[in-house]
Amino acid sequence: MKGQNSSQTQIARRGDGLSPTDLSLLATPLDFLCADHLRERQVCSVIDWLALSASFDPSAARTVLRFVNEELNIHMRDEAEDLFPLLARRCPAEDGIARAISRIRTDLDEATGLLPGLRSALARCLDTGSGLTPEDRQLLTRFAGHVRRHLAAENAILLPIARARLTRRDLQKLSRQMRARRGLSPYAETPDAE
Numbered sequence: 001m002k003g004q005n006s007s008q009t010q011i012a013r014r015g016d017g018l019s020p021t022d023l024s025l026l027a028t029p030l031d032f033l034c035a036d037h038l039r040e041r042q043v044c045s046v047i048d049w050l051a052l053s054a055s056f057d058p059s060a061a062r063t064v065l066r067f068v069n070e071e072l073n074i075h076m077r078d079e080a081e082d083l084f085p086l087l088a089r090r091c092p093a094e095d096g097i098a099r100a101i102s103r104i105r106t107d108l109d110e111a112t113g114l115l116p117g118l119r120s121a122l123a124r125c126l127d128t129g130s131g132l133t134p135e136d137r138q139l140l141t142r143f144a145g146h147v148r149r150h151l152a153a154e155n156a157i158l159l160p161i162a163r164a165r166l167t168r169r170d171l172q173k174l175s176r177q178m179r180a181r182r183g184l185s186p187y188a189e190t191p192d193a194e
């Protein structure tokens, strides 16, 4: 797992964010979350494109709808239900993790609150061939802003702390829970000291 070829393969699997994150990265769940953030950043660029373009781009809208319907919700559950509780339990108070998680949850909640409006705006344009209204464009921009803030804070604060604090057993548990969420069987694991 630690060999050079393996490292190169892992980097290659992280991809360019233009397609859903490679499920084989679930073996190293923090790498998977990091790759998900790259994916989110790419989709935010697509959302910006939709918000700023003079004419509506149906292909871009379908990309965004697929992402929010099939990937984003699962990513948010990976973090809210699995990563955050693990960090809260494992990190000492001086890490300031509770406040960081609280700020990140606020952005996730804001993004979640905007999701119905984003879905309906894009679906309406796809169905009717009409363009986005100024309010739709503003909503898309706000949504992308919250998603970007969440991933930037997690990349800068949470994931480095997770890499430092979570034990091998924690990471195995995280991997198992994230695989289960996707209907995948757990990896065979060897008992391991923390």
Ligand SMILES: [Fe+2]
Pocket: 033, 037, 075, 079, 150, 151, 154
């Ligand atoms: Fe995230």
